Amino acid sequence: MNNSSKLSTRSTAKILSGTHNERTAHTVTDSPYIVRTIDELQKRVRKALKKTQQELNAQATEESPAGQSSLGFVPTMGALHDGHATLIRRAREQNEVVLVSVFVNPLQFGPNEDFDRYPRQLENDVALATEAGADIVFAPAVEEMYPAGAPLITVSSGKLGTMFEGKTRPGHFDGALTVVNKFFNILTAVRGKHSIYAYFGQKDAQQLSLVQRMVHDFNHSVIIKPVSIVREDNGLALSSRNQYLSSEERENALVLSRTLALLREKEITGRISESDLDMAREKINSTPGIRLDYLEVVDPMTFETPTENSQQVLALVAAYVGETRLIDNMELH
Ligand SMILES: Nc1ncnc2c1ncn2[C@@H]1O[C@H](COP(=O)(O)OP(=O)(O)OP(=O)(O)O)[C@@H](O)[C@H]1O
Ligand SMILES: CC(C)(CO)[C@@H](O)C(=O)[O-]
Ligand code: BAL
Structure with missing residues (x-):
């Protein structure tokens, strides 16, 4: 079996069983922060960038002219902890609009991995994300991201994607890069003249390196911001x-x-x-x-x-x- 047929088999299996996000959706209150669809996300981001730009323009003086408002994007799989909060706070400090995505991406889990038991706690996540400074939380269902099931065309993470994490988790990085690529495309479509900064933790060092390579190789208009590992006082990396x-x-x-x-x-x-x-x-x-x-x-x-x-x-x-x-x-x- 070649790589792409292996990936599509595992992805389809995962997508068919990927109903958890949907289930969580029914238990979460109608928070104004949560956005469920790509269409709504794009509208909200466009509007927020426009509004914050107007605010910057209104505050501008001749000595200090207005800059462009920017979007800070923090992609996550939810079950947020202080490591994520640190990424979100950094995005808050550096941007006018802050978006956090919460999506347990079936494509990056192998058949015997923990996709089904991965913690889903959207209500807590929205509370933590907004407390840390998020303006919008994008929590799509699996069907929103992959409406036709497993995508036919995916990102290939190359040799680097087969080493270390990729060796033990074959297909993991192709799946992770595929969803990050989709997020970047969805957001760059509405960025206009505004910059997008995407925050990734150094805990996932190989992922960070691969995302940086993808941005370079695919000419994405997204600037990657690495964030140091957050640890408990005893040294354990938060995860x-x-x-x-x-x-x-x-x-x-x-x-x-x-x-x-x-x-x-x-x-x-x-x-x-x-x-x-x-x-x-x-x-x-x-x-x-x-x-x-x-x-x-x-x-x-x-x-x-x-x-x-x-x-x-x-x-x-x-x-x-x-x-x-x-x-x-x-x-x-
Ligand atoms: N302790 C941490 N310090 C800094 N960044 C982190 C930390 N933990 C996670 N991140 C970053 O948060 C982002 C989202 O990661 P994810 O939602 O998979 O969390 P996680 O804690 O790494 O989960 P997992 O237990 O699946 O490894 C990634 O960019 C990841 O590197
Ligand atoms: C970047 C990411 C959100 C893609 O699903 C995931 O791999 C993660 O949480 O590190
Ligand atoms: N932060 C890594 C995501 C994963 O383990 O799938």
């Missing part, structure tokens, strides 16, 4: 999937960020050797209930082994904590 962890698993999961921090200390005092990495892998694997997927040091431009010319070096980790798969990373220099 919607942390909700799956028992208190014991939460404690065990700390080995991930602690191991990354140890590697960072090692990097400060010299280069990390293969045996340092092996010891770090062993430390994670010997923690009760944890099974390492990968721990590697890469150049985040390529996700290949860093070279002397690498501007940045990133340590990446993915591991199963019980049944829950978590990812984390840390910049070493």
